[in-house]
Amino acid sequence: MVKITLPDNSVREYEAGVTGLEIAKSISPRLAKEVLSISVNDETWDLTRPINTDASIKLYKWEDDEGKHAFWHSSAHLMAEALEALYPGMKFGIGPSIENGFYYDVDPGEDIVLRDADMPRIEAKMKELARQKNAYVRTEVSKADALKYFTDKDDEYKLELINELEDGTITFYKQGAFTDLCRGPHLPSTEVVKAIKVLSIAGAYWRGDETRKQLTRVYAITFPKQKMLDEYMVRLEEAQKRDHRKIGKELELFAFSQRVGQGLPLWLPKGAKLRERLENFLKKVQLQYGYQQVITPHIGNKELYVTSGHYAKYGKDSFQPITTPTEGEEFLLKPMNCPHHCEIYKVKPVSYKDLPIRMAEFGTVYRYEQSGELHGLTRVRGFTQDDAHIFCAPDQLKEEFKKVIDIILYIFKALDFKDFITQVSLRDQEDRSKYIGSDENWEKAESAIVEACQERGMETIVEYGEAAFYGPKLDFMVRDAIGRKWQLGTIQVDYNLPERFELEYMGGDGVKHRPVMIHRAPFGSMERFVAVLIEHTAGKFPLWLTPEQVVVLPISEKYNDYAKKVSNVLNNSDIRSVLDDRNEKIGRKIRDNELKRIPFLLIVGEKEAETNTVSVRKQGDGDKGTMTIEEFSEFINKEVEEQLSAIEA
Structure with missing residues (x-):
């Protein structure tokens, strides 16, 4: 028993x-x-x-992530079985579950090109196989037998994976006529897979390496009930409507240029205004918490990143060199701000009375992302972090950490991110080789994070193996208006960089001590945060934040001068106003500007010009009546004030 x-x-x-x-x-x-x-x-x-x-x-x-993982990973095997049945001789890479569904990377061979038109056929075959109710059978195999099986099958991708495994740890799974290398877990059988949708077909380099062959990646999703799939497709359609790339183009917020380079966003005037307001909002909060702004170069000497450990950990491929005329000098594009801030700390001697020192910088950094991984503003090669580093004494660590939590929660409240998960990311319990620093320092850092979260009454999940290489962290995963999860804010505790840069402060005991470092970025990056904000709000930003609060619409050209006067008065009253004086009918102007998500539309004609008034329309709320310019200014400023007061409450 x-x-x-x-x-x-x-x-x-x-x-x-x-x-x-x-x-x-x-x-x-x-x-x-x-x-x-x-x-x-x-x-x-x-x-x-x-x-x-x-x-x-x-x-x-199903309600558990682990349950969905088994369901979708099993479905990936089902899709592989369908692909092999439809296209004999196809070779298989990997087929993991992802946050929503799964994919399989496949090599269909030289003569076959999978296209979107093939998706219904693949889907139909998957449904046919699922109805066979085949069991997923797990078998432990020796490395020699595993190699023989896939050698006979002529599948070099599986052979490469097997060669990296240790004998005695290899398992196969079989369902129906399909056998795959996999560690599982899987469903008991295909019977529970009731609803299937093949979503898209894309390209992906084998193992994410641009020097390797490009495979075909087939994305799909499955559910235990058709109703769940129907609801998911509605959410997916809504997500496509909210796509920040589409809305960003419509609202003229940002653009990309092949001449400038892939993954390097260009902020247009309206986008720059939005971003500036976000930056100013955070700067104001940081000022209240005692932060000082600093500015560091966009490049750094290679030695800086060797000292920090980033160069050894991430390898030269992650750092982009800068050509310099002098031999022996090697500069790199800055991929992070923390080493520069360590050097600022060392500019002058520090006493315990000076601590904590809180340095903040909206610093633009550059990291090479493969072209296939780039996606709008969420995955770019140049981005600006709302970065800050706090240098404090060990006994100040927990209190400083809690203050950063407070800042992030304040920002989430301001931008209506109500649904979020906090994840404590710790070291891998088995493989410590990918981290730097002593076990003692790691244990102190991990304890500080856990205790700070407990003292703030926060519910957290713990993920092992997700820590940064130099320290544990607390990550904030936000769910947007349609339920998608995004990682935004992060706070990291670091005992290691102060050691590597030999940072010191003079203690009250007359002895030099080592400070502790906290890395934090409430937004994460301006680019990713703006992308998430666009999709969360569908481009309808809060009135206090939106780049354009008001558009003035003259009924005809005769009233352009009065409309211009109205717009100027509003701008002089700190109300962000624009003028649409195109020679178009008023109905067309209203429709066009409602599509631009401008909160207030002011219509002016003969009556308004004579009475010094405006006819007010509110986005999504229709006609609000006629007001004098002064009344409207008070009206809109009061609404902004109420929004900001609600944030403070």
């Missing part, structure tokens, strides 16, 4: 070899129908895998 401890700490006994599915059936028939995978001693398993020792378990359903 084996003792099985359930999540409520109750213990049940079963015969050795019991499976997760059998345990679920013993608890409730309904649970057995809904459960998708199981955690056995914190390792996720198939429901059909025998348990032969005492264990603590958790049963995962």
Whole structure:
């Protein structure tokens, strides 16, 4: 017999070899129908895998990320089976689950090109195979047998993966006529896959390496019920309407130029206004918290990044060299601001009385992203971080960390990000080789983050292996208006860079001590944050933030002078106003400017010019009546004031 401890700490006994599915059936028939995978001693398993020792378990359903992972990863194998049936001889790379669905990277060969027109055919074959209710069967195989199987199949991609694995750790999964190299876990069978949608076909370099062959990536999503797929497709359609690339173009916020270079955004006047207001908003908050603004160069000597450890950790491919006329000098485009801020700290001696020192910079950095990974403003090669570094004494660390949490929560409230997850990202418990610094410093840093979150009453999830190479961090994942998850703000604790740069302060005891460093970026980057904000609001920004608050629309050219006067008066009253004096009918002007998401439309004609008034229309709220210019100025300023007061409350 084996003792099985359930999540409520109750213990049940079963015969050795019991499976997760059998345990679920013993608890409730309904649970057995809904459960998708199981955690056995914190390792996720198939429901059909025998348990032969005492264990603590958790049963995962669709509502759990682990359940979705098993469902979508199993569906990736189903799609691979369909592709192999439709296109014999196809070779397979990897097929992971992702946040929404899954993909499989495949090599269809020289004579076959998969196109969007093939998606319905693939989808139909997947549905046909799912209805066969084939079991996913796990088999442990030796490395030699695994190599032989895929050698006989002539699949070099799987052979490459197998050669990197240790003997005794290799498993195959088979369903129907398809066998794949995989560690799992998977569903008991294809039966539960009821709704299927192949979403898109794209290109992807093998293992993300631009020097390797480009494979075909097929994206899809599946659900246990058709209703879930229908709801997802509605959300997907809404997401496409909110695409920041589309809205950014419509609102004239940003652009890209092949001549300037891929992944290097150009901020247009309206986008620059939006970004400037965001920066000023954060600068005002930072001033209240005692931050000082600094500015550092866009480049740095290679030695700077060797000292910080970034060069060794990320490799020369992540750093873009700058050609210099003098031999022996090697400069690189700045990929992060922290080494520069360490050097600012060292400019003059520091006393314990000077701490904490809080340096802030909207610093533009450059990182090489593969062209296939670039995506609007969310994945770029040049971006501006709302970066700051706090240098403090160890006994100040927790309090400073909590203050940064407060800043991020304040910003999220201001921009109506109500739904977010906080993730404590710690070291990988098994592989410590990718981190720098002593275990003692890591343990102190990790404890400080956990305790700060507890003292702020925050619910957090813990992810091992997600820490930065120099320290643990707290990441804020925001869900937008249609439920998508984005990583924005981050706070990181670092004992290591102060050591590498030999940073010191004179203590009250007359002895030199090492400060602790906190890295923080509430927005993350201006580019990514603006992209998320556009999609969250569908381009309808809060009145206090939007680049253009008012557009004045003369009914005909006869009233252009009065319209210009109205716009000037508003601009002089700190109301951001523009004039649309095109020779178009007023109905056309109204429609065009509503599409630009401008909150207020002021219509002026003969009556308004004679009475020094404006007819007011509010975006999404229709006609608000006639007001004098002064009344409207008070009206709009009051609304802005109320919005900002609500943030302060």
